[in-house]
Every structure is written in structure tokens, then in C-alpha cells.
Amino acid sequence: MKPRALQLAASRWRAAPDRSQMDVLSTHAAVVIRSLVSPSTCEEWVDRIYKAKRLWTSDFHGEQFSLGRAFYTHLETDRDGEYFAGSTQSDALVERTLPGMQAEMRSVLASLVGGSVRQRFGFCGPGVHIFPAGGKVARDGGVVHFDVEGLTPHQIQRRKRAVSLVIMLQTPERGGGLRLWNATYRGSEFPSDSQLSSPFQTVRYFTGDALLTNSLTLHQIRPFSGNRDRISITVHAVSVDTHVWECWF
Numbered sequence: 001m002k003p004r005a006l007q008l009a010a011s012r013w014r015a016a017p018d019r020s021q022m023d024v025l026s027t028h029a030a031v032v033i034r035s036l037v038s039p040s041t042c043e044e045w046v047d048r049i050y051k052a053k054r055l056w057t058s059d060f061h062g063e064q065f066s067l068g069r070a071f072y073t074h075l076e077t078d079r080d081g082e083y084f085a086g087s088t089q090s091d092a093l094v095e096r097t098l099p100g101m102q103a104e105m106r107s108v109l110a111s112l113v114g115g116s117v118r119q120r121f122g123f124c125g126p127g128v129h130i131f132p133a134g135g136k137v138a139r140d141g142g143v144v145h146f147d148v149e150g151l152t153p154h155q156i157q158r159r160k161r162a163v164s165l166v167i168m169l170q171t172p173e174r175g176g177g178l179r180l181w182n183a184t185y186r187g188s189e190f191p192s193d194s195q196l197s198s199p200f201q202t203v204r205y206f207t208g209d210a211l212l213t214n215s216l217t218l219h220q221i222r223p224f225s226g227n228r229d230r231i232s233i234t235v236h237a238v239s240v241d242t243h244v245w246e247c248w249f
Contacts, residue, residue: 002199003029003182003217010036020114021212022161029180030203030213036108037208042169045098046231049128049169052097056130063136068094068127070234070249072149083124090124102126105235106247109165112212115243123150123248126235131221133172133229142221144196146185150236150248151215156185161239162215166232168205173226177204178211181218191218205232 006021006028013019013033021031049067056065059073066073069090074083094102105126110117119125131137147164148156155162166178179202183195195218202222203211213219215236224230237247 001182003180003201005030005032005180005201005203005211007032007034009034018114019111021112022114025163025212025214029182029201029217030178030211031112032203033210033212034206035208036210037167037169039208042207045101046170048097049130049231052093055093055097060136062132065130065132066127066249067097067130068249069124070127070129071123072147075149084122087122087124090127094125094127098128101233105165105167105233108167108210109163109235109237109245109247112165113161113163113237113239113245115239115245117237117245117247120150120246120248125249126233126247127249128169129230129232129234131176131224131230133224133227137221138172138176138224138230141223144191144218144220146189146191146218147215147236148185148189151238155238159216162237163212164215164234164236165210165212166205166234167210168207168232170228170231171205171207172224172230173228174224175222176224176230177202177222178213179203179220179222180213183218184214185216185218 069083074080102125106117181200182198237245
């Protein structure tokens with residue numbers, strides 16, 4: 001069965017008595033909230049991100065960049081020690097550049113999961129991914145993957161609820177959506193042929209849109225073209241107790 005994405009207008013979501021979307025994620029691959037962040041805020045944040053360009057972290061030899069340190073990029077390049085040693089400085093940089101953004105993302109995430117959200121000890125808070133126009137991801141798309149980095153073996157084994165929240169600040173001119181497969185993590189970070197051949201849906205983002213998905217769902221950033229970089233905020237979270245979640249970037 002082709003995976004489905006529920007799409008909601010931000011005004012409708014905010015007006016709902018219960019804004020949690022966890023029940024929806026049991027039957028849908030993703031929840032998309034359209035225009036969650038205003039165009040003016042996105043424009044202001046993007047401007048601030050570019051002004052801090054000399055402070056971006058380069059990952060995979062410049063294939064992508066981040067404002068704030070991303071755990072998975074450091075783990076995959078054997079720099080996880082650097083990630084933890086610099087987490088406080090990373091959050092300070094993000095807060096100077098985008099004042100209040102991390103707190104706002106935790107608040108949005110708390111509403112979406114229906115619980116309290118605290119930052120995971122020692123990890124970085126919500127951060128920004130920049131995928132350059134004309135770069136490798138733009139040409140070929142991102143790696144097909146699950147968001148299991150940061151989850152403990154116990155959390156994976158017990159299938160603890162885990163989510164990834166992405167908010168698009170600047171869409172590419174063409175393409176760059178997120179492809180979601182009807183396949184979830186089954187013990188290997190490398191998707192099998194059967195998982196890759198399962199039905200999929202590609203969800204398109206627009207500036208200000210938010211997408212919430214199960215972190216164990218197989219997904220990929222699609223190729224994009226044009227002269228605009230793809231810029232988004234990302235935060236991951238896992239349920240650690242009844243109505244308590246921990247988040248990181």
C-alpha cells in the first residue's frame with residue numbers, strides 16, 4: 001500500500017483541542033502542517049543563517065552544511081567526540097543566530113507528540129541543514145536512510161516511539177521533496193532490495209511547512225535544481241517515559 005501523508009493547514013492544527021499527531025503516525029507515513037512558520041520569519045531566519053555562513057559546519061567534504069552540529073554527520077565521519085565536546089558552543093551559536101528558534105521548535109514538537117520535550121543531555125538542540133544548489137545532494141538526492149542515529153540499542157529493540165521534525169525555511173526552485181517508503185527499520189541501517197522496492201510517496205515542501213515522520217521510516221531527500229539552496233530546521237526525538245520525550249539534532 002502506498003504510504004500516505006496527512007496534510008493540515010497550520011490554522012486548523014493550532015485550533016484543534018488535541019494537537020498531538022502520534023495517532024496519525026500509526027496509520028500515515030507523515031504529517032505535513034502547511035505554513036506553520038510565517039514567510040517573514042523564514043526570510044529573516046534565512047538571512048541570519050547566510051550572515052553566519054563562516055560559522056557553518058561542513059560535512060562530507062562540503063556536500064552539506066549545518067548551523068549547529070548534527071549528530072549523524074559526526075557519527076558517520078568519526079567525529080562524535082567533537083560533537084559532544086562542542087555541544088554547548090553549538091547551541092550558543094544557534095541561539096545567537098536564530099534567537100528563540102530552539103525553544104520554539106521544542107514547543108512545536110511537544111504539541112505534536114502530546115508530551116513534554118526536553119533536550120537530551122550532552123546533545124545539541126535543534127539545528128539547520130543547508131544543502132547547496134548544484135551540490136551532490138541536489139544532483140543525486142540524499143542517501144536513502146532511517147533516522148536511527150542517536151537512538152540507543154534498547155530504544156530500537158523495544159521500538160520506542162521516535163520522530164523526526166523538519167521545517168522548511170527555503171525550498172529549492174524545483175524538486176527537493178522527501179520520499180517516504182512503506183518500509184521501516186528492521187535491524188540494518190542499509191535498506192534491503194525489498195524495502196527499496198516497496199511503495200513510496202514523495203511529499204513536497206513549501207517555505208514554512210513542517211513535516212513530522214516516524215524516525216524508523218525509510219526516506220530520502222530528492223534531487224533538486226535551480227540556484228536556491230535547500231535550507232531546513234531539523235530535530236529528532238524519542239519517547240523516554242510516559243508523556244516525556246528527549247530531543248537532539
